Structures are given as C-alpha cells and as structure tokens.
Amino acid sequence: MVYATQNKEDQAIELLKSAMGILGEMGDYYSTSVYQSELAQIYIRQGQKAKGEELLHDALQMAEREKLKEQIRDISKDLSRFYEQTGRFQDALELRKQYEVYHDSLVNIENVRKTEQLESQYWLDRKDADIRILEVENQSKRRTVTVLSVSAFILLVLLSILYRLQILRKRAYKKVAEQKDIIEKREKEKALLLKELNHRVKNNLQMVSSMFSLQAAQFRGEPAADALVAARRRIDALMLIHQKLYREDVDTHIRLADYIKELVDNLVYGFGKEVDLHLDLSSAKLYIDLAIPLGIIINELLTNSLKYASGESKLRIDVALKEENDKLHLIIADNGPEFPKSSISKRVARWV
Numbered sequence: 001m002v003y004a005t006q007n008k009e010d011q012a013i014e015l016l017k018s019a020m021g022i023l024g025e026m027g028d029y030y031s032t033s034v035y036q037s038e039l040a041q042i043y044i045r046q047g048q049k050a051k052g053e054e055l056l057h058d059a060l061q062m063a064e065r066e067k068l069k070e071q072i073r074d075i076s077k078d079l080s081r082f083y084e085q086t087g088r089f090q091d092a093l094e095l096r097k098q099y100e101v102y103h104d105s106l107v108n109i110e111n112v113r114k115t116e117q118l119e120s121q122y123w124l125d126r127k128d129a130d131i132r133i134l135e136v137e138n139q140s141k142r143r144t145v146t147v148l149s150v151s152a153f154i155l156l157v158l159l160s161i162l163y164r165l166q167i168l169r170k171r172a173y174k175k176v177a178e179q180k181d182i183i184e185k186r187e188k189e190k191a192l193l194l195k196e197l198n199h200r201v202k203n204n205l206q207m208v209s210s211m212f213s214l215q216a217a218q219f220r221g222e223p224a225a226d227a228l229v230a231a232r233r234r235i236d237a238l239m240l241i242h243q244k245l246y247r248e249d250v251d252t253h254i255r256l257a258d259y260i261k262e263l264v265d266n267l268v269y270g271f272g273k274e275v276d277l278h279l280d281l282s283s284a285k286l287y288i289d290l291a292i293p294l295g296i297i298i299n300e301l302l303t304n305s306l307k308y309a310s311g312e313s314k315l316r317i318d319v320a321l322k323e324e325n326d327k328l329h330l331i332i333a334d335n336g337p338e339f340p341k342s343s344i345s346k347r348v349a350r351w352v
Contacts, residue, residue, distance in 0.1 A: 001038055002211060009042050016042075029066040031203065033059045037075050044082060053082060073102035123179050130172050137165060208235055233299055236266065254291050256321060256328075257281040263298060264319060271306040276316040282323045294330070301332045309336025 003012035016039045023032045040055035056079050063071035076099040083092035141161055148154030260281055268275050286294065298319075305317055313335065320331040 001035075001207070002214060004038065004042055009046065013039060013042055029062055030068055030071065033063045033066075033068060033071045033075065034203070036062070037071075037078060041078065049082075049086065053079075056082065069102050073099055076102065120179070120183070123175065127172065127175065127179075130168070130175075134165065134168065134172075137161070141165075233267065233270065233303060234296060253285040253287055256284050256286050256291070256294075259291065259295070260298060260319065260321060263295060264302060264317075267299065267302045267306060268317075273306055273315060275306070276314055278316070278318045280318075280320040280322075282321045282328070284321070284323050284328060286328070298330070298332065305332070305334040305336065309334040 001012065001016070003009070003015065016035050019035050020032050020039070023035070036055055036059040040052040040059065042052075043049075043055065044052035056075060060072065060075045060079065062068075063075055076095045080092045080095035080099060083089070083095065141158065144154065144161070145158060148157075261279060264277065264279070268277065302317065302319075305315075309315055309317075316335045318331070318333045320329075322329045322331075
C-alpha cells in the first residue's frame with residue numbers, strides 16, 4: 001500500500017496479491033477485504049475497470065458475509081464513486097445509500113450508547129415503581145383480610161386480588177427477562193466493537209512498522225537506520241498486544257506467558273542469532289495498560305542482550321516471570337561478558 005502511494009503499482013500489485021493469499025489461509029477476512037479493495041483501486045487507475053469492479057464486488061460480498069461493518073461502508077463508497085464515474089448512476093445511488101447507513105451506524109455509536117443507558121435507566125425506574133405499587137397493594141390486602149376475614153364475599157375479593165397480583169408479578173418478571181436479553185445483546189455488540197477496534201489499531205501499528213522498515217532501508221549503513229529499526233521493534237511489541245487481544249477475543253487482559261514467548265521469539269528471529277533460550281513463565285494475565293510498558297521493558301532488555309552480550313560461548317538468555325504475593329517479578333539475564341568487578345556482573349532487571 002505504501003508502494004501504491006509512490007506510484008510503484010506493479011510492486012504494489014505483487015505484494016497485495018501475496019498478502020491476500022497468506023491472509024486467506026489464515027481466515028483473516030477483514031484484512032483480506034482491505035487489501036483486495038486497494039488492489040481493485042490500482043487496477044481502476046490503470047484502466048482495467050472491469051477487473052477492478054469485479055474485485056470490489058468480491059470484497060463487498062466478503063465483508064457482508066463476515067458482517068464487517070466498516071469494510072461494507074468503505075467498499076460501498078468506492079463502488080459508488082466508480083459507478084458515478086462510469087455513468088451508472090442508479091447503481092451508484094444504491095451503494096451510496098448503503099454507505100450512508102453504515103456510516104451513520106459507525107459514527108453514531110456513542111449516541112447509541114447514551115440512548116441505551118437512558119433506556120436502561122428508564123426500565124430500572126419502571127421496575128422500582130412496580131415494586132412500590134406491589135408493596136402498597138400488599139399492605140391493602142393485609143388490611144382487607146383483617147377487617148373482612150369472616151365474610152365469604154371478602155374471601156372471593158381477596159382471591160381476585162391475589163390473582164391480579166400474580167399477573168402483575170409475571171409481567172414484572174417478563175420485563176426483567178426482556179431487559180436482561182437487551183443487556184446481553186449490548187454486551188455482545190460491545191465485544192465485537194472492541195475486537196474491531198483492536199484489529200484496526202494492530203493494522204495501523206503494522207503500517208507504521210512497515211514504513212519504519214522502508215525508511216531504515218534507505219538509511220542503511222547510517223546511524224539513523226539503527227534508531228529506526230529500534231523504533232520499529234518497540235512498535236512491534238505494542239502491535240503484538242493488540243493482535244493478541246483481537247485473536248483471543250478478549251477485551252482488556254492478555255496471557256503473559258503467550259505474549260512474552262512470542263515477543264522473545266520475534267526479537268531473536270529478527271537479530272538472526274543462535275540463542276540458547278530458557279523460559280520460565282507464570283500463567284498470569286495482565287491488564288493492557290500494564291502489559292504495554294512491560295512489553296517495552298522486555299523489548300529493551302532483550303535488544304540490549306542480543307546486541308551486546310556476545311562472547312566466546314553460545315549466547316544464553318533466561319527469562320523468568322513469577323507471581324508472588326499478588327505481585328509479578330520479571331527477571332532477564334544473559335551469559336555475556338562480565339562488567340568490571342566494581343559493577344554488576346550480569347545485566348539483570350527486575351520489574352514489579
């Protein structure tokens with residue numbers, strides 16, 4: 001996609017096709033539809049309008065099948081603009097209407113949430129009012145039983161009141177059940193929106209990482225290249241967190257053992273070194289606001305070891321994460337050359 005902005009369309013087409021093939025095997029329909037739409041735009045700019053139109057249609061059908069609201073909106077807009085340019089105004093109008101529907105749905109999410117909160121508060125108030133009514137009616141019933149207990153006529157009246165109360169109680173239970181269904185539905189929608197948000201953030205970080213890599217290649221051999229590569233690795237550490245949140249269908253917590261293992265493997269692979277790696281990781285989970293700085297700390301310490309801990313023997317790196325007294329202790333150590341005797345003999349860092 002960066003090549004496409006630089007008018008390197010042949011290279012862009014080749015890489016987009018490769019990405020679509022890989023993502024198709026992974027079942028990542030969101031990214032596949034994004035790249036297929038971008039590929040269609042390149043073909044249209046090259047004059048291959050029929051091919052571009054076909055790709056856009058396929059991407060729209062994929063987004064609709066997987067219920068990807070954001071992609072349905074964006075691809076509908078692209079197809080509408082294409083039909084408008086080619087004089088197919090009826091088709092352009094229909095797709096423009098579809099774009100407006102999904103656009104309004106996504107833009108007004110916050111307003112919808114506020115409306116739902118007001119609606120929930122309304123039903124809770126109604127429930128409290130019903131309970132107060134029931135309490136008043138119960139008091140009236142007790143007084144009636146005390147005064148007219150000797151009368152058969154009062155007995156019939158009492159039975160009638162009890163029957164009425166039972167109906168009201170069933171209605172109240174029904175309203176509570178309906179409210180519960182509404183809340184569960186909203187929670188599912190919230191989870192879906194958070195999943196889409198994490199995937200969008202991951203994609204944006206991946207784009208930034210790619211741009212850093214391209215820029216670093218242009219400065220190869222210069223000090224700026226190392227700084228750009230280091231920055232890219234920090235971005236990759238953040239991207240990995242959002243990727244796990246998206247893939248594992250969780251909202252705000254990640255499993256540290258899986259995250260740290262994948263982060264360590266990526267760094268070792270990126271440096272191309274043969275490392276004797278030893279991991280001892282707790283199965284704890286961590287909130288994303290704490291997982292992000294932890295990932296950056298691990299990235300910096302491992303980068304330091306992989307760059308500078310080189311000696312005659314094979315490089316060994318130990319990573320341990322232990323949970324003690326509701327606290328997490330992180331230890332990273334390597335067998336690189338010792339510092340002078342007046343300082344610490346190993347690079348060891350502890351994060352609590």
